[in-house]
Amino acid sequence: MTELSAISVTALKGVGEAVAEKLAKVGLENLQDVLFHLPLRYQDRTRVTPIGALRPGQDAVVEGMVAAADVIMGRRRSLLVRLQDGSGTLSLRFFHFSQAQKDTFKRGTHLRCYGEVRPGASGLEIYHPEYRALNDDAPAPVEKTLTPIYPTTEGLTQLRLRQLTEQTLARLGPDSLPDWLPSEMAQQYKLGPLAEALRYLHRPPPDANLEQLAEGHHWAQRRLIFEELLTHQLSLQRLRETMRAQQAPPLPPAKRLPKQFLANLGFKPTGAQQRVGAEIAYDLAQDEPMLRLVQGDVGAGKTVVAAMAALQAIEAGYQVALMAPTEILAEQHFLNFSRWLEPLGIETVWLAGKLKGKARMASLERIAAGAPMVVGTHALFQNEVHFSRLALVVIDEQHRFGVQQRLALRQKGVEGRLSPHQLIMTATPIPRTLAMSAYADLDTSILDELPPGRTPVNTVTVPDSRREEVVERVRAACYEGRQAYWVCTLIEESEELTCQAAETTFEELSLALGELKVGLIHGRMKPAEKAEVMAEFKAGNLQLLVATTVIEVGVDVPNASLMIIENPERLGLAQLHQLRGRVGRGSAVSHCVLLFHPPLSHIGRERLAIMRETNDGFVIAEKDLELRGPGEMLGTRQTGLLQFKVADLMRDADLLPAVREAAQRLLAKWPAHVSPLLERWLRHGQQYGQV
The missing domain is CATH 2.40.50.140 (Nucleic acid-binding proteins)
Incomplete structure (x- = not known):
């Protein structure tokens, strides 16, 4: 019997070219696709209600x-x-x-x-x-099964989809749809037969438990959820194997530079920094590429750890590239690394999209000539950028870069044949459930200690009807010699409008606080202007900084101990946590005021309550995942990996440990089953490992 995956949808009655085109829009090209296109919900038409x-x-x-x-x-x-x-x-x-x-x-x-x-x-x-x-002669029969409601697209009716699944179910047999989960594994994890599960989900009997189906807890759903999560694990494991199979330059542990660097730093690294630093140093000494994700809450000192890793590569005679998602963050890294490495006699080069003309040419030439430390935005990926001996790439806020972009770095390695080591940093703590599934190709280190001298931030929520009191609070703090941020957010996605709102707020606050020096920073200003304002604020010449969320990442002013965030209900938890992390960097007690506009939605209330209750980024990340879902948390670039058909990471998190174990066993014992599973579930997604 021919396998369903080899039969085109045009073999079904009523499917001509036009219908086939519409079916292709929802990813249905063969009969196996039709069976794996599962109902969203069900209607009960099996009985007549008086x-x-x-x-x-x-x-x-x-x-x-x-x-x-x-x-x-x-x-x-x-x-x-x-x-x-x-x-x-x-x-x-x-x-x-x-x-x-x-x-x-x-x-x-x-x-x-x-x-x-x-x-x-x-x-x-x-x-x-x-x-x-109805014809009164004979009572018309009611439906024998629950009626499925399918995901659809314009011009594809539910009736048409039901007819197509009906025809396909008639062809479903043990030979037409192979079950790629070995029976030994199905027994171990108590999983029912695949064909039975599909039949049940397309045509549930009248006595089916609708509540269980709606919650995704039915055995038939769990069977498919397990297989889908397993396939995603396998795709990431395969990616990991592809990466690990490549050669990387082994970098011996450094003796001289890290010592000098730490002596100049002026403080001792925390235990967590030392532990994570040692894990990285060990990885870098191997001849296969390091793939390590370092998670650390706001202010946990990830950049120092990255600098130690960079010095190991530089001492071995290689180049390091550090890449950040935004110009402002890349600039901040450039200033930090220049300040740290210059005393050690190490040159740091800057490259971003905005660098033009002669300055750009000069940077490209220095990179090609072997400048040891290169900092920039994803402009570092461009074809015209040639490194002579790139051995380590540090990526900040990785969730904004897709898997494919990380793979593209291979071409930039030494002689285009040795793959650079990769160190990925994020200040957005990733909940375990997400890390286990979305980052299965990476080793993870966690910086779980804050450097000494940092104080937890006290967070309060205040309705905007009390705005004047808040302005007075800012005045009082500045009189005491402290500095403050006032952050403007807007519901419109337009940067233009957010910048206008910041300008208006800047004018209002400058009037209200006439005797204070107020600065303004927003996304439409030139990098040089932003840097100038930031430098003034850092030097203490400005007491209040009005800003848009451009200050979300990487800005360090220890004397700033008060932050006001307007309309916090419009931001995600992770972003609020990042913003709040700009204060509390010194030893003074710091405060964050969430100035909200009532009435709040249910989610808005929950978000602000969590911000009040905890300063722990991991707790916040778990809640954020619950409220917003995984796609949004990882940034859209990454979500190709998370568009599940039946699985839901939050709901099905309990399956992940078993799924990881099953993936290892399948790779070891039944490797021939891996490709058919990837083909079945991920043909339309990104095929990881085939770049």
């Missing part, structure tokens, strides 16, 4: 006689059909109708209809029900 027993909000099948059909002239003209079955009366309301349709509702016509019951002006109503007239 009109007298209907409840608002219920989806129901109803039968009765037409008592009347009238066109009602209200705000919108509508056709109102009164249906009676002896237990009560129900109205069917149509806003779009023709005269011919009105004529079908003759008094005494026996109708069966289906739809959502809602309260109306004269009792219960159904808007635009599905309906058909």
Whole structure:
């Protein structure tokens, strides 16, 4: 029997070129795709409900006689059909109708209809029900199974999708759809047969537990969820193997430079920094590429760890590239590294998209000639950038770069053949559930200690009706010799409008606090202007800095101990946590005021409550994942990896440890099963490891 994956959808009755094109839009090209296109939810059309027993909000099948059909002239003209079955009366309301349709509702016509019951002006109503007239000679049969509702696209009706799955289910057998989970594994993890699970999910019996299906806890769903999560694990393991199979330059542990660097630093690294530094130093000495993710809460000192790693590569005679997602953060790194490495006699070169003309040419020449430390934005990826001996790439805030971009770095390695080591840093702590699935190709280190002298930030929420009190609080703090941030956010995604809001706030606060020196920084200013304002603020010449969220990452002013965030309800938790991390960098008690605009949505209230309760980035990250879902947390670039068909990382987190174990076993014992699984689940996603 031919496998379903080898049969085109055009083999189904009623599928010509036009329908095949529409099916391709939702990723359905062969019959296996049709079976793995699962319903979103189900309707129960297996029994007729008496009109007298209907409840608002219920989806129901109803039968009765037409008592009347009238066109009602209200705000919108509508056709109102009164249906009676002896237990009560129900109205069917149509806003779009023709005269011919009105004529079908003759008094005494026996109708069966289906739809959502809602309260109306004269009792219960159904808007635009599905309906058909019944022949009184023989009672029409009701549906034998629950009715599936599929994800669809324009021009593909539910009826068409049901017909196609019906035809495909008829061809489903043990030979037409191989089960790539070995029976030994299925038994171990208590997983039912694949074909049975698919049949059940496309056509659940009338007694199926709808609640269990809605929650994704039914055995048939768990069987498919397990296989999908397993496939994603395998794709990342394969990517990891591809990367590990490459050669990297082994970098012996450095003796001289790190010692000098730490002597100049003026403080002793924390225990966590020393531990993570040792893990990195060990990885760098190997001849396979390091792939390590360093997570550290705001201010945990990731940059110092990155500098130690860079010095190991530089002492061995190689180049290091540090890449950041935004110009402002890249600039901050450039200034830090220049300050640290200059005393050691090491040159640091800058490269970003905005660097033009002669300055750009000069940077490119120095990089090609072997400048030891290169800092920039993803402009470092461009084809015209040639490194002579690149051995280590440090990527800050990795979740903004896709997997594919990390793989592209290989071409930049020594002689294009040795792959550089990769150190990835993030200040957005990644919840364990997400790290286990989205970053399975990376080793993880956690900086879980804050450097001495940092104080937890006290967070309060204040409605914007008390704005004047907050302004007075800023005045008082500045009089005491402290500095403050005032952050403007806007609901519109437009940077333009956010910058305007910041300018307006800057003018208002400059007037209200006439005697204080107020600065302004936003995304439309030139990098040099931003750097100048930041330097003034850092030097203490400005007491209050009005800013957009451009200051979210990397700005370090120990004397700033007060931050006001306007409209915090418009930001995600991770972003709020990042912003708050700009204060509390010195030894003074710091405060963060969340100036919100009531009324708050339920999620808005929850977000602000979490910010008040905890300063722990990992707790915040777990909550953020719950509230926003994984795609948004990882940044859209990364979500190619997380568009699951049936799995849901939050709901199915309990399966992940077993899934990881199963992935290892499958690779070791049944390697031939890996490719068919990847083909089945990820053909339309990114095929990791095939770059």
